Amino acid sequence: MKLIIGNKNYSSWSLRGWLACKQSGLSFEELTVPLYGEDWDELKRSSDDLAPSQGKVPILWDGEAVVWDSLAIIEYLADKVGRDRFWPKEDDARAMARSMVAEMHSGYLPLRRQCPMNIRRRVVDAEVPDDAKADIVRIMTLWAEARARFGKGGPFLFGTFCAADIIYAPVxxxxxxxxxxVPGFARAYMEAVWEHEWMQEWITAAEEEDWVIEQFETPVVK
Known part of the structure; x- marks a missing residue:
């Protein structure tokens, strides 16, 4: 398999696709393309690897099979290795995990726009607009319910690391x-995600990148 991703410091969707490949336990080749670089438009037009997704990342090639979109990658890999590797076994837990993943995948646009992923950066006294604050409150509510109902088997949302943690890792x-x-339970959860060996591998690589994308260095938040 070959996974094409963007800059690790900025590309939240690439992180999700990469974590999904790690979770699958299957070996894969990793190819990084520098997003928004001088040759980015030409690369999108000329690259056969990127053509099926119209230049969007991540994109997974598995022989002749091609999968783009991080959630589609999760589902494709779950079909290959067994759904229990990615999703909780119990119906009620799996129902909530799927709903949380779908909500994250399609929503929270104010938070995405106001607070773009930038692993290397730390903003002091960030002023988050009200619509992004509403997203944060909603996420805290979901995290609290998942942890209270299904998190007793470990430090992650549903106990053990699963698709929900993959999708919320960029958050x-x-x-x-x-x-x-964030409240204490959320801080503990965030520490568990941040300290996960795969996250640490990604973070180290992000910190070593020399690419800078100015539009993500000057977010709307102040």
């Missing part, structure tokens, strides 16, 4: 970058 990064205050 953990955003909260740390912008110093978002």
């Amino acid at each position: 953990v990064s955003r909260f740390l970058t912008y110093g978002i205050p």
Whole structure:
């Protein structure tokens, strides 16, 4: 398998696809393309690897099979290795995990826009607009319910690391970058995600990158 991703410091969707490949336990080759670089437009037009997704990352090639979109990658890999590797076994837990993943995948646009992922950066006294604050409150509510109902088997949302943690990992990064205050249970969860060996591998690589994308260095938050 070959996974094409963007800059590790900024690309939240790439992080999700990469964590999904790690969770699968399957070996894969990793190819990084520098997003928004001088040759980015030409690369999107000319690269056969990127063509099926119209230049969007992540994109997973598995022989002749091609999968783009991070949630589609999760589902494709779950079909290959067994759904229990990615999703809780019990119906009620799995129902909530799927709903949380779908909500994150399609929503929270104010938070995404106001607080772009930037692993290397730390913003002091960030002023988060009300619509992004509403997103944060909603996420805290979901995290609290998942942990209270299904998190007794470990430090993650549903106990053990699963698709829900993969999808919310970039949110953990955003909260740390912008110093978002969170209650103790959320802080413990964020620490578990941040200290996970795969996250540490990704973070180390992000810190070593020399690419800078100015539009993500000057977010709307002040």
